[in-house]
Amino acid sequence: MLLLLLLVWAGSSRADEYAAKQRELAEIKEAQSRAQALLADLAKTESAIMAELRELDQELARAKQELARVEQARQRTSASLAEIEKEVKTATQRYEESQAKLAEIMVGYNRRLRQLYMSSGTDLLDLLLVPGAVDDWVMRLRLFSALLEQDVELYQRVSAQKAATEAERARLNRERTRLQQERTRLTQLERQAQQQVDQVAKRRAERDQKLQEILKEKSGQEQAIKELAANSQRIQAWLEANKPPPPPTPKPTPGTAEPRVKFARPVAAPITANFGWRLDPLDNVNRFHEGVDFGAPEGTPIKAAGEGRVVLAGWVGGYGYTIIIEHANGYSTLYAHASRLLAEVGQWVNTGQIIAEVGNSGVSTAPHLHFEVRRGGQPVNPLEYLSE
Numbered sequence: 001m002l003l004l005l006l007l008v009w010a011g012s013s014r015a016d017e018y019a020a021k022q023r024e025l026a027e028i029k030e031a032q033s034r035a036q037a038l039l040a041d042l043a044k045t046e047s048a049i050m051a052e053l054r055e056l057d058q059e060l061a062r063a064k065q066e067l068a069r070v071e072q073a074r075q076r077t078s079a080s081l082a083e084i085e086k087e088v089k090t091a092t093q094r095y096e097e098s099q100a101k102l103a104e105i106m107v108g109y110n111r112r113l114r115q116l117y118m119s120s121g122t123d124l125l126d127l128l129l130v131p132g133a134v135d136d137w138v139m140r141l142r143l144f145s146a147l148l149e150q151d152v153e154l155y156q157r158v159s160a161q162k163a164a165t166e167a168e169r170a171r172l173n174r175e176r177t178r179l180q181q182e183r184t185r186l187t188q189l190e191r192q193a194q195q196q197v198d199q200v201a202k203r204r205a206e207r208d209q210k211l212q213e214i215l216k217e218k219s220g221q222e223q224a225i226k227e228l229a230a231n232s233q234r235i236q237a238w239l240e241a242n243k244p245p246p247p248p249t250p251k252p253t254p255g256t257a258e259p260r261v262k263f264a265r266p267v268a269a270p271i272t273a274n275f276g277w278r279l280d281p282l283d284n285v286n287r288f289h290e291g292v293d294f295g296a297p298e299g300t301p302i303k304a305a306g307e308g309r310v311v312l313a314g315w316v317g318g319y320g321y322t323i324i325i326e327h328a329n330g331y332s333t334l335y336a337h338a339s340r341l342l343a344e345v346g347q348w349v350n351t352g353q354i355i356a357e358v359g360n361s362g363v364s365t366a367p368h369l370h371f372e373v374r375r376g377g378q379p380v381n382p383l384e385y386l387s388e
Ligand SMILES: [Zn+2]
Pocket: 273, 289, 291, 292, 293, 369, 370, 371
């Protein structure tokens, strides 16, 4: 009795462990597909940022070119300005020189005039009384006149020179003002160009940092996917090694007829597709239909067709959510496309016990139950086994 209890406990605990491992595997598969989706998203973001960076590089090159151009123009203008300053200085010097020269001429002129008046102030009588004095005075007057004429001529010449120098100086001053304004404008442009370069460089640095983050995250996800794959393999190997043994098939006694197995209808619904060759409605290809389909609305309870042990309860590719029950005598029944599974691997179920609900999971066009009966693993026509 105790031994039996221990065996039952051992059996059920092992079944629990198996079911737990199956659930763990399903969770890992889910985590794997989540990680894959995330990785794909990250790769998309990565290439978008790379494209942005290429554009920013071009923009940066253009901004730098513009800065260099403005800088050169500003330097050229500064050089011209320095040149003009020198010219202004020279012109000013020449102007001042002519002004000084004019003053000098005026001084000489005035002195001569004074001398002339002083001579003219001499007593006229003296001139008349002193022999030769008149001649001398006329000579002196002529001499002064010539000198004064020379003074006037020189004054006019230097005056014209001064006026020309003044005009030149005014022109140079105007040019200097123009160049100063140009330099101010270019300095401003240069500052703007520098700001543009700085801005683009900053944006580029930000995007680059984002890229580094994405790459780091990506390699993290890749690592996670690797680890999940390793875990998945480990659990699959465990599940393979710990598969529940099929119930023993009693050897048919020679001479006696094999007991006729009957299964209960798994769902109260009409049959919409029979066992055998048929045109697959999904792709119009002739395929062997290994079971019968019951058309039933989603959520309709699916009942165990016979008593037995649940050996599979989970997702099976195109079958969607599926349950397989192992019965006596090498028979098993399969229930596919469920919306919900209500039994666990290792669980013992009785005939008519609700094990799942009808759904549309896996490759299926409408809610239905795909039901199979297998004998020794080979599908047989369920209609031959179903009781009315
Ligand atoms: Zn089917």
